[in-house]
Amino acid sequence: MEAYDAVVIGAGNGGLTAAAGLAQKGLKVLLLERHNIPGGCATSFCRGRFEFEVALHQLSGMGTTERPGPLRMLLASLGVLEDLTFVEMKDLFSVSMTDGFRLTLRADKDQVISELEQRFPHEKAAIHQFFDLVYAYANNMLAAFFFKDPAPSREKYPVLYSHAFKPASEVLDEIFTDPLLKGLLSVYWGYLGLPPNRLSFAYLAMLLFVYIEFKPFHIKGGSQALSNAILNRFLSNGGTARFNGGAKRIIVENGAVQGVVTDDGDRIQTEHVVSNASQVTTYAQLMNRENIPDQVFTEMGGRSLSPSAFTLFVGFDCEPGELGITGSTNFLIDSFEFDDRIFSRMRSVDITGETMVLSCYDVADPDFSPAGACQANIVTLKYGEPWMRIPPARYHSVKFQCAESMLRRVEAIFPGVRTHIEELEAATPLTHMRYLGHPEGAIYGFEQYTKDSMFFQPGRYAPIEGLYFASGWIGDCGFQPTLNAGMSAAKSILKKLDAA
Amino acid sequence: MSKAIFEAFDGYQGIVDEIDFSRKHGVDYTVYRDSVDQQINLLHPSRISLRVSDIIVESPSTKTLRFVSQDGYLPPFLAGQYIAFFLEVGGVRTRRPYSLSSPPNQTGYYDITVRRVERGRVSNYLLDEARRGDILEGSGPSGHFYFNPVFHDRTQVCLAGGSGITPFMSMIREAVECGLDRTFYLFYGNKTLDEAIFHDELGRLSGRFQNIIYVPVIENPPGGYAGATGLITGDLIMKTIGDVADKTFYLCGPQGMYDFCVPELQRMGVPLRKIRREIYGPPAHIWEDPAWPREIKAEDHFRVRVAGGKPIDARAGEPLLTALENAGLRVPSLCRSGECSMCRIKILSGKVFQPAGVPVRKSDRQFGYVHACVSFPIEDLEILT
Numbered sequence: 001m002e003a004y005d006a007v008v009i010g011a012g013n014g015g016l017t018a019a020a021g022l023a024q025k026g027l028k029v030l031l032l033e034r035h036n037i038p039g040g041c042a043t044s045f046c047r048g049r050f051e052f053e054v055a056l057h058q059l060s061g062m063g064t065t066e067r068p069g070p071l072r073m074l075l076a077s078l079g080v081l082e083d084l085t086f087v088e089m090k091d092l093f094s095v096s097m098t099d100g101f102r103l104t105l106r107a108d109k110d111q112v113i114s115e116l117e118q119r120f121p122h123e124k125a126a127i128h129q130f131f132d133l134v135y136a137y138a139n140n141m142l143a144a145f146f147f148k149d150p151a152p153s154r155e156k157y158p159v160l161y162s163h164a165f166k167p168a169s170e171v172l173d174e175i176f177t178d179p180l181l182k183g184l185l186s187v188y189w190g191y192l193g194l195p196p197n198r199l200s201f202a203y204l205a206m207l208l209f210v211y212i213e214f215k216p217f218h219i220k221g222g223s224q225a226l227s228n229a230i231l232n233r234f235l236s237n238g239g240t241a242r243f244n245g246g247a248k249r250i251i252v253e254n255g256a257v258q259g260v261v262t263d264d265g266d267r268i269q270t271e272h273v274v275s276n277a278s279q280v281t282t283y284a285q286l287m288n289r290e291n292i293p294d295q296v297f298t299e300m301g302g303r304s305l306s307p308s309a310f311t312l313f314v315g316f317d318c319e320p321g322e323l324g325i326t327g328s329t330n331f332l333i334d335s336f337e338f339d340d341r342i343f344s345r346m347r348s349v350d351i352t353g354e355t356m357v358l359s360c361y362d363v364a365d366p367d368f369s370p371a372g373a374c375q376a377n378i379v380t381l382k383y384g385e386p387w388m389r390i391p392p393a394r395y396h397s398v399k400f401q402c403a404e405s406m407l408r409r410v411e412a413i414f415p416g417v418r419t420h421i422e423e424l425e426a427a428t429p430l431t432h433m434r435y436l437g438h439p440e441g442a443i444y445g446f447e448q449y450t451k452d453s454m455f456f457q458p459g460r461y462a463p464i465e466g467l468y469f470a471s472g473w474i475g476d477c478g479f480q481p482t483l484n485a486g487m488s489a490a491k492s493i494l495k496k497l498d499a500a
Numbered sequence: 501m502s503k504a505i506f507e508a509f510d511g512y513q514g515i516v517d518e519i520d521f522s523r524k525h526g527v528d529y530t531v532y533r534d535s536v537d538q539q540i541n542l543l544h545p546s547r548i549s550l551r552v553s554d555i556i557v558e559s560p561s562t563k564t565l566r567f568v569s570q571d572g573y574l575p576p577f578l579a580g581q582y583i584a585f586f587l588e589v590g591g592v593r594t595r596r597p598y599s600l601s602s603p604p605n606q607t608g609y610y611d612i613t614v615r616r617v618e619r620g621r622v623s624n625y626l627l628d629e630a631r632r633g634d635i636l637e638g639s640g641p642s643g644h645f646y647f648n649p650v651f652h653d654r655t656q657v658c659l660a661g662g663s664g665i666t667p668f669m670s671m672i673r674e675a676v677e678c679g680l681d682r683t684f685y686l687f688y689g690n691k692t693l694d695e696a697i698f699h700d701e702l703g704r705l706s707g708r709f710q711n712i713i714y715v716p717v718i719e720n721p722p723g724g725y726a727g728a729t730g731l732i733t734g735d736l737i738m739k740t741i742g743d744v745a746d747k748t749f750y751l752c753g754p755q756g757m758y759d760f761c762v763p764e765l766q767r768m769g770v771p772l773r774k775i776r777r778e779i780y781g782p783p784a785h786i787w788e789d790p791a792w793p794r795e796i797k798a799e800d801h802f803r804v805r806v807a808g809g810k811p812i813d814a815r816a817g818e819p820l821l822t823a824l825e826n827a828g829l830r831v832p833s834l835c836r837s838g839e840c841s842m843c844r845i846k847i848l849s850g851k852v853f854q855p856a857g858v859p860v861r862k863s864d865r866q867f868g869y870v871h872a873c874v875s876f877p878i879e880d881l882e883i884l885t
Contacts, residue, residue: 036832036841036842036844037841037844037861044861044863045841046839046841046859046860046861047644047859048859049857049859051859051861051862083866144505152505154508160509161508161509161510162509162510163510164506164509164510164511165509165510165511165512165514165515166510166511220862221861221862221863221866222862222863224861224862224863224864225862225863225866227863228861228863228864228866228867228869229863229867231867232867235884243844244832244842280529280532281532281536283529284529284530284531284532284533285532285533285534285536289530297528297529297530298523298526299523300526300527300529301523301526301527301528301529302519302522302523302526303522303526303527304522304527305527317771317772317773388539392542392543392575392576393576393607395543395576396576396578400648400649400650403650404649404650407650418651420773421650421651421773422772422773424648424650424651425644426650430539430540430543433536433539433540434540434543434544437536438536439532439535439536449518450515451515451518451519451522455504455506456515456519
């Protein structure tokens, strides 16, 4: 029987860094992936002369070579930096509203503040107060957790103690009166999947902080380049990767991992499994119920599945400027909503006044698409469950109808885009379900309520010896957190082996 | 940290209560099991088991094979899409894509229409060996050559060559059977009139429906033939369609037809974004490609080592995928035209020739990945599948 020190199930961000991190330390590692390419969300696909980016909008935590952020350091430790070219986005984001409102915020604290002061002079003091709070929170958080203060206290970290569990909209309501300004400052809720009234201020503050301090980035060749680079490092360190076939079963005996059965029926002996698959799939599909303590399902049962997404990938036969697109990251907004009404929108199939983000990578990287062409990735969050109720025979026509309504929303802000379309592909929640294997196509894993943050949940650990998780399902979602999650899982295994 | 500090954060108790409540009224995830796979199989099964229910002779060289599903379920498809068959022919396991020629509104069966081709191992097998009742494994429907109502025009100008008629048959049959608001100009090129598959049916449809305009174009017409002859030229198209405005152009046929027709369309003023090309297998005579290295002959042989294993033999003029299959290796594939990326492999050493325009991801090029179905060995190789 084949034997490995560790088997990693899934070559998404978390699976790749876990596999690469383990192989780098000399472990014999097998990486299994159902799809024919590595990356999970971090992939691309080709249509005509375009290569479409699937999921990366703004990479966080990179920082510059002079002032590296945590992600740059992680990638450097894996030895993949020299294989990649990162492109800094100068803008935090642009907001375009159907009523004609336009605003662009540069990814710089002073410029964000001065731009907002100019546009909202009546909120000048509040703007300062807000950013002071965001920075105080982030600095408290980093000192207490990232730098692991051995003796934290309320006196040292007052903002952390008072604001960590507050909803974002409560904080915004306390500080601001102008609803437009509140909307602009909470527009990143879409990157986390919860409306501002449900989203914790902590997430919003950290997101603004890391994007402003470490700048948003994109990658030449898209997120697929990152996935390919990590896989390449894994292979050159002696790792074995198998594509077009995942894991069918995790073998557990006496509460400990004993091996894995692959989709092809091969039995692999191992004492360590890192699952980059969802916890739902890992526990409910890959393992026998009798090997799983009840507590696992009780704990998981309290969590709900995040939204999926409806995404349009459009290739245009002209440059972004000709379409009126001047920013890399554009939030397209009908009207700002902050409350549970956002849920009802996300729970319906049709697209009407949804907030959507249009990313045009060619703005920051003119080589992204072929010369004289550009592409846009336009996404809005949608739960997968309503899509699962569409009869298969109706699926394609519903997909086209939604693509049409989404395009109309884009046209309302960038008129004339339709006359330049060369390629157009739509991805529904079922598409995300197909390629990610996530139940209901949940792109962010479980919903990111405070109660489901790493403080309260088991994170990468399982009550089964040798089993670890590395994905967006264990707590925070997004590129930086999932890449980080894989490294943490690798470290846990290495630590355990060192101790033995 | 010795003690979890967050227990002292404001609002902590409220969150603990919320957790208790949500667990009490929570989701039972034990029942999810393989529900994701089950749901996806309704649309995109990786495999379907098909039974030959009928074989229809279309012409001396062409047959339509009709398939029903073994388990009674056929996934929906878009007119123009294909399925791949997983076959064992002459002891070699291989796969071949065929466009569905039946319309998607026909939910009881899938038709594929196969024409005999020189050295077409699989086509000839399907024509000569397949019998009613045979069971074949197929992929789910796939492919990107279909009418996209979001940005295609309702007037479709279709250029077909030989067996490239099949996706258009599906589209046209759907349009007339479902009364779709679409107009088809179909230019169908063949060497001889006998070779024009579905010629009678297309003639009938064109006579009966105003929105179906059928123009067979015969290269070597019989004496006294009154229809269009020669190749599908820009002049012929323009004369028939009037102008190019508000029309989308679809091409399906051999490479030679694209090489001739695409410049013709461009000369007519059709922008590239209005031209949709179906993939049509690897180039048949790759050594005739202008970029092909002259010192390499089609018959030259090279050794290919797969992940350090025993070397296998590969011919320069033949796709690497074929050599791998002939050697008994299992390499997944679907479109066999460079598009679907299923047969993506990594070249560790040595060189392959890839025709221009094959869609390979930028970072795949950086790290040495190619699509084996459109890669031709021009040196000894070491590869990773």
